[in-house]
Amino acid sequence: MTVVDDAKSRSGTAPMSHRQILQALSGLYMGMFVAILSSTIVTNALPTIVADLHAGQSVYTWVIIATLLTTTVSSPIWGKLADLVSKKLLIQLGLIIFTAGSVLSGLAAGSALLIAARALQGVGAGGLLALTQVIMATMITPRQRGRYSGYLGAVLAVATSAGPLIGGVIVDTSWLGWRWCFFVGVPFAIIAMLLLQKTLHLPVLKRNVRVDxxxxxxxxxxxxxxxxxxxxxxxxxxxxxxxxxxxxxxxxxxxxxxxxxxxxxAEPILPLWLFRNRTVVLAIVGGLVIGVGLYSGTTFLSQYFQLSKDKSPTVAGLLALPMILGLALASGLSGRVITATGRWKPFLVSGAVLVAAGLALLGFTRDDTPYWWLAAGMTLLGVGLGTTLQNLVLAVQNQVRLQELGAASTSVSFFRSLGGTIGVSALGAVLASQVVQYTRDGLAQLGVHTAGGSSVPRLADLPAPIRAVVEDAYGHATGNLFLYTVPFALLALLCILFIKEVPLRTSHQLDEAK
Structure with a gap:
């Protein structure tokens, strides 16, 4: 069967203008916004949610991991389907699944049901994250894509920053309750579906679907x-x-x-031929270890501010803004410069250096660490992530054919999410064990001997001396986690250094001579 790609289907028509592209991308941006919002809105609410459900640190971690895992493993499936059937239909289906998962999460009566509903939510989010990259690559040439990837990075940063703030306000508002952290994303998902129906018009690729x-x-x-x-x-x-x-x-x-x-x-979910391309392999390894830094920062900083600094969920969201604002500004500015110059590797190298530096600074975190030190570390981490996350995908998209974009793009996203998921799971386990150990040691100094427990405490319910011990335990353990992630950032830097910089193409056609 002869496959005619989307770029060829536009032959003989004028290129899309900047305004037309933004109109077509509006629904995609909204879909990405709601997917990221759903992940970050629970960050500040989780200590309250887990305490209300009388659960422990493992549940705290798995409420996050359930979404990350299904997002990770479903992304290659969505990417493969994007190479076979209507991309518009697929992303609308992803929004429907995501909305169903959100509603079920809000209705969950126990931790097991909440984790299951979050897993369903992740399946939909996997479609949104994977298909947005693929559709953008289909519509926009690599040289121009940096600009719109920058816009996308800014949208992600706004969603990432708005999520903890909205979640904190919801938890701190007694008449709402934490369940509205899941319901609040539903209207945004409906708006995204309406925008996609009206503004996104792509040629439909006709092929026999054979999913692995x-x-x-x-x-x-x-x-x-x-x-x-x-x-x-x-x-x-x-x-x-x-x-x-x-x-x-x-x-x-x-x-x-x-x-x-x-x-x-016949149609592998993760094509092994991708691993014959050095850029793809290095970008995958670099993205995998960068994912550890991304998700560890967004997951454990909020818990640190609430359980070590004794801040409310709303204030915890405000305190994390330096990382989010750094990510937003760096993503937008780097995208525009890359589009103007066609050079992308300097941003990847400098971004990996900044990620390592930010994690190293955060590695000195304790319960009495001054905020200006934490803000400096978060800013460096955010700027570094903003200049690496989208551009690693761009480097890969620049060296594959248009009909291979789905598999290539989602492969990079898959391993980045896998690295983040494994990282959060492992670091969460380490955090739980270290908090128990540090708490036991601290209580022993007070003359209190206990076997310890892994449940997430309510600081307000603890006597002052014990609360001080718990705050110190969470502060010390959190600092250790960031130190453990520094070697991963250095490994990402090493991978990026070996990626060969190929000038961004100004058309969808791959120059086979490169």
Whole structure:
């Protein structure tokens, strides 16, 4: 079957103007906004949610991981479908699934139901995140894409900053309650669907759909088993134990079977030929480890401000603004400069350096760390992330053919989300064990001997001496987490240094000579 890509279908027509492109992207931007909002709006609310559900640190982590995991494993499926059927239909379907997950999350009566609903929410979010990149790449040439990727980065930054603030206000408003953290995104999703229906017009690619369901099931099982291991290791069982060996061995076995299945699949969910391209491989590895820094910053800073600094959810959202504003400004400005010059590698290199520097500064975090020090670290981290996240995808899109954009773009996003998901899970497990240890040691100095527990406390319910011990434990453990992520940022920098800079194309056609 002969495949005619979207770019060729426009032959003989005038290029889209800046205004036409923005109109077409308005629904995409709104969809991305609501997807990120749903993830960040619970950040400041989670301590309250987990305390109300009488759950522990593992539930705190899994409410986040459930969404990240399903977003991660569903992205390649959405990306493959984008190469086969209507992209507009797919992204509308993603919004419908996301909305259903949001409503069910708000109605959840227990932690298990909440985690399941968040997993459904992640399936829809995976479609929104993957398909937005693919549709933008279909409509806009690589040289011009930097500008609109910058706009997208700004939208993501606004959603990331607005989420914790909105979530904090909702939790602090007694007549609303934390369930409205999930309901509030529904109107935005409906608006996004209406905008997409009216403004997004893409040629429909006609092909027989052959989705690699076996590959999708295997990669989901492998990632899930790995996440279960890192979540409970050090708590339910030792890091070096028979249970750990069984889980790690099982995950590796599933990964090997996955590779064998992909080699024979007619339409592989993760095409192995991508790994013959050096830029793709380096961008994937760099994105994977950058994801650890991205999600660890947004996940654990809010908990630190509430449980170590004793701030309200609303104030915790305000205190995290330096990272978000840095990300927004850097994403927008770098996108415009890249479009004007065609040069993207200097931004990737400098961004990775700043990420490592920001994480290193945050590694000195304790309960009495002055805010100006924290703000400096968050700003460096935000600026670094703003100049690396979108541009790693852009570097890959610049070196693949138009009909391969779906698989290539979502592969980078998949491994970035996978790195972030595993990172949050592992760091959450480390945080839980260290908080228990530091709390036990602190209480022993007060003459109080206890076996310790992993439940997330309400500081207001604790006597002053014990509250001081808990605040110190969370502050010390949080600083340790950021120090642990610095080597990952340095590994990302090393990968980026070896990426060959190829000037951004001014058309959709790949120059095979490059």
């Amino acid at each position: 369901w076996a590959g999708a099931a295997l990669i989901t099982a492998a990632a899930s088993l790995l996440l279960v291991w890192v979540t409970f290791a050090g708590d339910k069982y030792a890091w070096v134990s028979a249970a750990s060996a069984a889980m790690v061995g099982g995950a590796l076995l599933l990964a090997v079977v996955f590779v064998l299945v992909e080699r024979r699949a």
